[in-house]
Amino acid sequence: VLDSQIIFAGVLNGLLAGGIYVLVAVGLTLIYxxxxxxxxxxxxxxxxxxxxxxxxxxxxxxDPYVALPLVIAGAFVFGFVLYRLVIGRFSHGRDENILxxxxxxxxxxxxxxxxxxxxxxxxxxxxxxxxxxxxxAAFLPLPKLISFGASLLLxxxxxxxxxxxxxxxxxxxxxxERQGARLVGIDVDNIFAISYGIGIACLGAxxxxxxxxxxxxxxxxxxxxxxxxxxxxxxxxxxxxGAATGGFIIGITEALGGLLLGEQLGxxxxxxxxxxxxxxxxxxxxxxxx
Amino acid sequence: MKNDTKNVVSRRGFVAGTTAFxxxxxAPAILQAQPAAIKVGLIHPVTGFVAYNGQxxxxxxxxxxxxxxxxxxxxxxxxxxxxxxxxxxxxxxxVGVAEVEKMNEQGVAAYIGCFQSPVTIAATQAAAKYxxxxxxxxxxxxxxxxxxxxxxxRLMPGFGVCVDDGIASLGAINKAANNIAKSAVxxxxxxxxxxxxxxxxxxxxxxxxxxxxxxxxxxxxxRNFDNIALRIRSLAPxxxxxxxxxxEYMLLARTLYQQKINVAGFYSILGGGFNYKFVKExxxxxxxxMDVNHWxxxxxxxxxxxxxxxxxxxxxFTFEVYxxxxxxxxxxxxLERAGSADKAKLTDAxxxxxxxxELMPYGPTKFVNGQNQGxxxxxxxxxxxxxxxxxxxxxxxxxxxxxxxxxx
Numbered sequence: 122v123l124d125s126q127i128i129f130a131g132v133l134n135g136l137l138a139g140g141i142y143v144l145v146a147v148g149l150t151l152i153y154x155x156x157x158x159x160x161x162x163x164x165x166x167x168x169x170x171x172x173x174x175x176x177x178x179x180x181x182x183x184d185p186y187v188a189l190p191l192v193i194a195g196a197f198v199f200g201f202v203l204y205r206l207v208i209g210r211f212s213h214g215r216d217e218n219i220l221x222x223x224x225x226x227x228x229x230x231x232x233x234x235x236x237x238x239x240x241x242x243x244x245x246x247x248x249x250x251x252x253x254x255x256x257x258a259a260f261l262p263l264p265k266l267i268s269f270g271a272s273l274l275l276x277x278x279x280x281x282x283x284x285x286x287x288x289x290x291x292x293x294x295x296x297x298e299r300q301g302a303r304l305v306g307i308d309v310d311n312i313f314a315i316s317y318g319i320g321i322a323c324l325g326a327x328x329x330x331x332x333x334x335x336x337x338x339x340x341x342x343x344x345x346x347x348x349x350x351x352x353x354x355x356x357x358x359x360x361x362x363g364a365a366t367g368g369f370i371i372g373i374t375e376a377l378g379g380l381l382l383g384e385q386l387g388x389x390x391x392x393x394x395x396x397x398x399x400x401x402x403x404x405x406x407x408x409x410x411x
Numbered sequence: 412m413k414n415d416t417k418n419v420v421s422r423r424g425f426v427a428g429t430t431a432f433x434x435x436x437x438a439p440a441i442l443q444a445q446p447a448a449i450k451v452g453l454i455h456p457v458t459g460f461v462a463y464n465g466q467x468x469x470x471x472x473x474x475x476x477x478x479x480x481x482x483x484x485x486x487x488x489x490x491x492x493x494x495x496x497x498x499x500x501x502x503x504x505x506v507g508v509a510e511v512e513k514m515n516e517q518g519v520a521a522y523i524g525c526f527q528s529p530v531t532i533a534a535t536q537a538a539a540k541y542x543x544x545x546x547x548x549x550x551x552x553x554x555x556x557x558x559x560x561x562x563x564x565r566l567m568p569g570f571g572v573c574v575d576d577g578i579a580s581l582g583a584i585n586k587a588a589n590n591i592a593k594s595a596v597x598x599x600x601x602x603x604x605x606x607x608x609x610x611x612x613x614x615x616x617x618x619x620x621x622x623x624x625x626x627x628x629x630x631x632x633x634r635n636f637d638n639i640a641l642r643i644r645s646l647a648p649x650x651x652x653x654x655x656x657x658x659e660y661m662l663l664a665r666t667l668y669q670q671k672i673n674v675a676g677f678y679s680i681l682g683g684g685f686n687y688k689f690v691k692e693x694x695x696x697x698x699x700x701m702d703v704n705h706w707x708x709x710x711x712x713x714x715x716x717x718x719x720x721x722x723x724x725x726x727x728f729t730f731e732v733y734x735x736x737x738x739x740x741x742x743x744x745x746l747e748r749a750g751s752a753d754k755a756k757l758t759d760a761x762x763x764x765x766x767x768x769e770l771m772p773y774g775p776t777k778f779v780n781g782q783n784q785g786x787x788x789x790x791x792x793x794x795x796x797x798x799x800x801x802x803x804x805x806x807x808x809x810x811x812x813x814x815x816x817x818x819x
Binding site (some may be wrong): 124127130131134137138231232235239240241242244246250251253258260262264265334335336338339340341344345348375376379380383384385387388 | 459460463466633634644657670684692695
């Protein structure tokens with residue numbers, strides 16, 4: 122039987138991990154909510170953003186946290202242009218085409234990364250990597266605490282932007298009723314591109330917050346996509362609040378499952394949640410019926 | 412009389428001209444006489460989650476083939492060149508087997524591969540159907556050479572030998588530290604390589620007075636090792652033993668450092684991430700970590716020269732490179748002695764090989780059931796941002812630091 126202090130530490134670790142999951146899942150759910158597709162290129166684009174953070178650090182000495190605004194902006198522009206030039210252009214307005222295009226993009230990006238960056242594992246060793254905060258039995262690494270705080274802050278800012286700004290309102294309108302939004306003069310194609318850009322910007326932020334504690338290889342982004350997809354289903358497809366809540370639930374489930382059942386069996390908790398939600402509440406915790 | 416030499420062909424000129432003409436006509440015949448290239452299938456996971464290791468293995472194999480060809484090819488076969496057929500197992504068993512089948516259609520004389528034990532087990536089995544020799548450059552599972560396959564040859568030691576030697580060295584290191592270590596936790600990847608190694612360790616650790624408190628398996632890839640770190644803290648072992656692939660090795664080491672897990676030592680068996688890059692890029696994390704692994708002979712001039720060439724090309728001199736290189740050299744040596752690419756003759760030549768792998772601290776090869784009996788691992792320790800050999804003694808460049816200083 123595990124000591125309660127260890128379980129407490131496990132819960133804290135789960136919350137910290139959940140912070141990163143939230144950012145990845147928010148991007149995924151935003152793209153789903155507006156474009157009504159699962160972005161199969163999500164993991165590959167996260168990997169690209171991680172390489173961007175790595176090379177900013179390696180070549181220019183930019184700290185991953187300092188790089189946040191730059192990478193977020195770059196990722197937004199990249200996502201926007203990618204939608205405008207590739208996804209939007211070749212989908213011909215059909216959702217199933219978008220699915221196939223993002224799947225194709227994923228394959229192209231992964232292999233291009235292998236060609237240009239090689240298969241080697243790249244890491245960032247920041248000077249504060251070994252710093253930590255002691256809280257009972259929990260040793261909370263400083264980079265993970267920073268990531269957690271920054272992730273919450275970014276989600277709050279994004280939430281406010283979606284609630285208050287004209288673009289945010291337009292995005293919500295398009296998500297609710299595409300045809301109606303078009304009738305009141307909203308440029309739906311532009312909103313699609315902006316939403317995709319914001320989704321990828323979330324990945325840019327996640328990449329900056331991940332790199333001080335994780336590594337990047339051409340396949341490393343995919344490790345986060347399955348869990349992000351589970352979070353999106355748990356919270357409700359397209360639900361912003363759902364993704365945030367789901368991220369923390371999955372983070373804690375994973376942590377406690379790993380502690381109590383072992384690392385391999387611990388992942389069962391995530392799969393169980395996925396199955397239970399599909400069986401009992403297919404719309405997710407905060408999702409609404411289509 | 413006017414002597415117009417311009418249009419008259421002299422006898423000497425005629426002879427020279429016809430000789431040149433005949434020579435030109437004969438040239439294709441000479442070209443035809445050039446022996447056909449011997450096809451060698453290099454199967455490595457150059458994409459997928461162990462892509463880096465696969466690319467390194469391919470680098471070693473192709474460098475060796477280039478060197479063999481530059482040195483005149485296989486002389487007993489009229490200077491026949493080796494031709495590398497490059498295959499990507501994509502880190503997947505079924506793709507590795509498909510590559511074997513594809514290359515068989517292309518007429519390979521032998522295969523070299525495949526880095527991952529599960530892929531190698533299946534690929535050697537597939538090659539056995541065609542009696543095609545298969546040289547295992549890297550793959551640790553002993554199942555590979557325990558199935559009685561006549562076509563399979565492994566130059567490097569398997570995890571059985573690595574565990575035996577690792578246990579003996581750990582026993583000696585612990586004894587020198589007044590047997591401070593009484594318990595261990597073994598963290599391993601959940602595949603054939605990690606699980607097989609961990610089970611062997613669990614049974615053999617008691618022989619040196621160390622109890623394996625728990626075996627903790629993890630998947631590939633694993634996103635987060637915080638839980639495992641907490642689990643280890645609750646078990647409070649004296650030693651943490653690891654057996655996993657590169658990314659997970661590095662991530663686990665970093666997490667244990669960040670979580671301030673204080674133990675007497677980290678001791679990995681075939682730690683996939685223990686290399687120059689790891690110790691140079693994470694000197695604080697890697698400091699004092701020990702690893703039982705394949706290592707080149709630091710006293711070999713050939714190894715040092717190859718190391719310089721590899722590093723000059725921007726790559727790291729990792730074990731995949733020098734084991735891939737050595738496997739291709741072993742194949743060339745056997746082809747030379749067989750004087751033929753005939754599969755049966757080549758298999759016999761490999762089985763009776765006394766090849767001296769210059770890069771490795773092995774001695775002449777002696778294959779029993781396809782396993783080179785002289786293959787031995789080294790024990791290394793990360794010290795001050797560099798890798799030092801701490802055992803066996805004849806190759807040691809430093810003394811082991813054990814127990815390691817506590818983390819603050």
